Amino acid sequence: MQEPFDTxxxxxxxxxxxxxxxxxxxxxAGLLLIALNLRMGVxxxxxxxxxxxxxxxxxxxxxxxxxxxxxxxxxAFAFLTPTLTRWIGLHRLLALTMVVVAVxxxxxxxxxxxxxxxGTVLVGAGIAxxxxxxxxxxxxxxxxxVGLMMGLYSTALFLGAAAAAALTVxxxxxxxxxxxxxxxxxxxxxxxxxLVWLPWALRGGAGAxxxxxxxxxxxxxxxxxxxxxxxxxxxxxxxxxxxxxxMGLQSLSYYAALTWIPTILQDAGVPVSxxxxxxxxxxxxxxxxALLVPTMLRRLRPNWLxxxxxxxxxxxxxxxxxxxxxxxxxxxxxTLLGLGQGAAIALSLTYIVLRAPDAQHTAxxxxxxxxxxxxxxxxxxxxxxxxxxxxxxxxxxxxxxxxLLGVQAVAxxxxxxxxxxxxxxx
Numbered sequence: 554m555q556e557p558f559d560t561x562x563x564x565x566x567x568x569x570x571x572x573x574x575x576x577x578x579x580x581x582a583g584l585l586l587i588a589l590n591l592r593m594g595v596x597x598x599x600x601x602x603x604x605x606x607x608x609x610x611x612x613x614x615x616x617x618x619x620x621x622x623x624x625x626x627x628x629a630f631a632f633l634t635p636t637l638t639r640w641i642g643l644h645r646l647l648a649l650t651m652v653v654v655a656v657x658x659x660x661x662x663x664x665x666x667x668x669x670x671x672g673t674v675l676v677g678a679g680i681a682x683x684x685x686x687x688x689x690x691x692x693x694x695x696x697x698x699v700g701l702m703m704g705l706y707s708t709a710l711f712l713g714a715a716a717a718a719a720l721t722v723x724x725x726x727x728x729x730x731x732x733x734x735x736x737x738x739x740x741x742x743x744x745x746x747x748l749v750w751l752p753w754a755l756r757g758g759a760g761a762x763x764x765x766x767x768x769x770x771x772x773x774x775x776x777x778x779x780x781x782x783x784x785x786x787x788x789x790x791x792x793x794x795x796x797x798x799x800m801g802l803q804s805l806s807y808y809a810a811l812t813w814i815p816t817i818l819q820d821a822g823v824p825v826s827x828x829x830x831x832x833x834x835x836x837x838x839x840x841x842x843a844l845l846v847p848t849m850l851r852r853l854r855p856n857w858l859x860x861x862x863x864x865x866x867x868x869x870x871x872x873x874x875x876x877x878x879x880x881x882x883x884x885x886x887x888t889l890l891g892l893g894q895g896a897a898i899a900l901s902l903t904y905i906v907l908r909a910p911d912a913q914h915t916a917x918x919x920x921x922x923x924x925x926x927x928x929x930x931x932x933x934x935x936x937x938x939x940x941x942x943x944x945x946x947x948x949x950x951x952x953x954x955x956x957l958l959g960v961q962a963v964a965x966x967x968x969x970x971x972x973x974x975x976x977x978x979x
Contacts, residue, residue, distance in 0.1 A: 579753070581695070581705070583746070583749045584691070584750075587746045591687075591713060592711075594743070595623045596714040596717040597717035597735070597739050598620055598673075601725055601732040605669075619669070619670070621935070622670070622674060623676060623677035623680065624677075625927070626676075626678055627930075628926065628927035628929075628930070630682060631682070631920050631927065634686065634916065634920050635920055638689075638916060643689055643912070644754040644757060645754045645757070648754035650686065651743045651744070651746045651747035652679075652743075652747055653675055654675075655747070658737060658739055658740040659737065660675060681927070685919040686916070688915050688919045689916035700847045700849075700903070703902055704847035704899060705844065707847065707898055710843070711836050711898075713742075715836040718833055783917075784921065789975070790974050792970075795970075796904050796921075796922050799901050799964040799965040799968045800922040800923060801927070801930060802957055803900075803961055804929070804930030806954060806961065807930070808933050809937045809954060810867075812933075813937055813938070814831075816828075817875070818878060820947065835894070837891065838888050838895065839895030839898075842894075843896070846903075847899050847900070856966075856971065860897075860900060860969055861965075863892075863893045863900065864961055864962035866892050866893030869889050870887065870893060871890065872951065873886035874951075875951045900969075904969065905918055905919050905922050907971075908968065908972070914974060
């Protein structure tokens, strides 16, 4: 059985140990800068969609693709990561993802709808590969502080999305109404993250001193195919499928809620401005939950308790919005929903690290969980929209989401068991 994390001082990887505390702080800061960028390029689009529609004459369906394409890209491009890691090395690949994100954001500056959609695909591709790399890097470089680093990582995801959602419209106003300029601003943090991470990447990260048998393992070394974990083994492993199912279902719930809650509130009589404010507010309790849950995970027993609580919080928030959307009640429901979503996102990412025996397996499990998971998640907003269009109300779509939260709790409970994925090759 796997030991609960953070209960014993797993040794630092050799290069971090030699560098001491300052090196550890530098590497952590670089990772968190990258994490901030993993939602900025996507979350910045929604607030300026109306301006984009007017400027380019895009129909609403085409404009909506700009928010759904990245989610499918997160899934599709994730599967490239093991091959790219073998060619380039984990830490160097993570640096290159920031280049791809910055280039994709820059391409959207070009005065063409094709460039707009092509740049969006590039942004999604860069983020997809970084999504997979991050848990593996944390497993390798911070095996002794998985809970803390996964909490900070999850928090940075929320902060990046919240910053982009809150600041893109003010940037557009400051730039004389240029939505292209407002979107391009978000290339700057990506370039900054690349520059900060580059020195560590060029050293090969912790793989600079590849110590066989270390908890991380020499992922930055060029591995022979026979030495790698096999995806085929993971696809036969029930633990891997539990982690994947939990990742996919919590992502589906999150993106479906993100897409449709403003409309649900508006249809219930909540003013448009208040609906947007409520959605933005929900990220605050989400940030708190994302930071605290991974760091407290070893003290929460039984293991399935945080999984169940996160699902119950989300379900209560969704049902509350449906049955009592008036007055101050939506603030309560969005608080509960934000807490549940933040906890679920942090748990799904943390389980990827905890259920793998080393960084190599973490990278492969991350590929499977996020590749399949985000492809499933992309269906959430579409499916809920189709249900609403077919039935004409929100009761059935919300009930469907609540039922899926039940399945999410089952998958998460299985993923919470302290065991590793099958480490056999072949």
